[in-house]
Amino acid sequence: MATTHHSSLVMLVLLVLFAVIHSGGAALRIRAEAVIGARAWRLIFAAVSIPSAVVVIGWFLAHRYDGLRLWNLQGVPGMVPMVWIGTAISFLFLYPATYNLLEIPAVLKPQVRLYATGIIRISRHPQAVGQILWCFTHALWIGSSFMLVTCAGLIAHHLFAVWHGDRRLKLRFGDAFDELKNSTSSMPFVAVLDGRQKLDWREFVRPAQLGIAIAVGVFWWAHRFIPQAGALVRNSALESLFS
Incomplete structure (x- = not known):
C-alpha cells in the first residue's frame, strides 16, 4: 500500500513540475522572445517541456493501475468503443487544427495569435476540454486511485491554464481579446447555443484534422505495447530515481 501511495505522490510532483515548466514558459514567452528571438525561445521551451511530458507519460504507463481498484467496467458491453470514441474526440480538442504545426519546431517563426x-467557436479553451474528456474516458476504463490522482492533477493544471491563458491574451491584445471573449465560451457549445457563435463545417475540414485521425489510429495500434512500455519504465533509471 505504501508503494502505491508513493507512486501517486510522485505523479503529483511530476505534474506540478510539468505545469511549472509549461505555464511558466508561457508566462516568460514575451520577455524571452524580446531577448533571444521567437525561434530560439521555442526551441528552448520544446527542449525542456517535451522531455518533462515524456517522463510524466512514462510514469503514468508504468503505474496506471497502482493503488485501490475503485471500479472495473472493462467487461461492460460497449465500454471499449465508448472509451475510444471519447478519446478520439478529446484529441480533436487537445490538438486543434487552428495551430500551425510548422511553428512547433520553429520551422516557421512562432507567433501569438x-x-x-x-x-x-465550440470552446475558447479546447485543450482544457480535451484533457477533461481524456481523463473521463481513461478513468472509466482504468478505475484506479492512481488514475484519479493523475486526472485531478491534469485537470487542475488545465483549469489554471484557462485563467492564465485568458490573462496573457488580455495583456497582449487588449480590446481585441475582450471582443473574442464576449463572442466565445470556455464551456463547450455554450456560445453556439446562446447564438453568439455559428458553426461552419468547412472550418473543420483541414489537413491537420486528418493528421489527428491518423494519430488516433496509430495510438489504437500502439496500445498493444503499453504493458511492455510500462515494464520498461519500471526497470529503468526513472523508476530508480523516484524509488
Missing part, C-alpha cells in the same frame, strides 16, 4: 474560428 487570436483564433476565432473552427474549434474555438
Whole structure:
C-alpha cells in the first residue's frame, strides 16, 4: 500500500513540475522572445517541456493501475468503443487544427495569435476540454486511485491554464481579446447555443484534422505495447530515481 501511495505522490510532483515548466514558459514567452528571438525561445521551451511530458507519460504507463481498484467496467458491453470514441474526440480538442504545426519546431517563426474560428467557436479553451474528456474516458476504463490522482492533477493544471491563458491574451491584445471573449465560451457549445457563435463545417475540414485521425489510429495500434512500455519504465533509471 505504501508503494502505491508513493507512486501517486510522485505523479503529483511530476505534474506540478510539468505545469511549472509549461505555464511558466508561457508566462516568460514575451520577455524571452524580446531577448533571444521567437525561434530560439521555442526551441528552448520544446527542449525542456517535451522531455518533462515524456517522463510524466512514462510514469503514468508504468503505474496506471497502482493503488485501490475503485471500479472495473472493462467487461461492460460497449465500454471499449465508448472509451475510444471519447478519446478520439478529446484529441480533436487537445490538438486543434487552428495551430500551425510548422511553428512547433520553429520551422516557421512562432507567433501569438487570436483564433476565432473552427474549434474555438465550440470552446475558447479546447485543450482544457480535451484533457477533461481524456481523463473521463481513461478513468472509466482504468478505475484506479492512481488514475484519479493523475486526472485531478491534469485537470487542475488545465483549469489554471484557462485563467492564465485568458490573462496573457488580455495583456497582449487588449480590446481585441475582450471582443473574442464576449463572442466565445470556455464551456463547450455554450456560445453556439446562446447564438453568439455559428458553426461552419468547412472550418473543420483541414489537413491537420486528418493528421489527428491518423494519430488516433496509430495510438489504437500502439496500445498493444503499453504493458511492455510500462515494464520498461519500471526497470529503468526513472523508476530508480523516484524509488
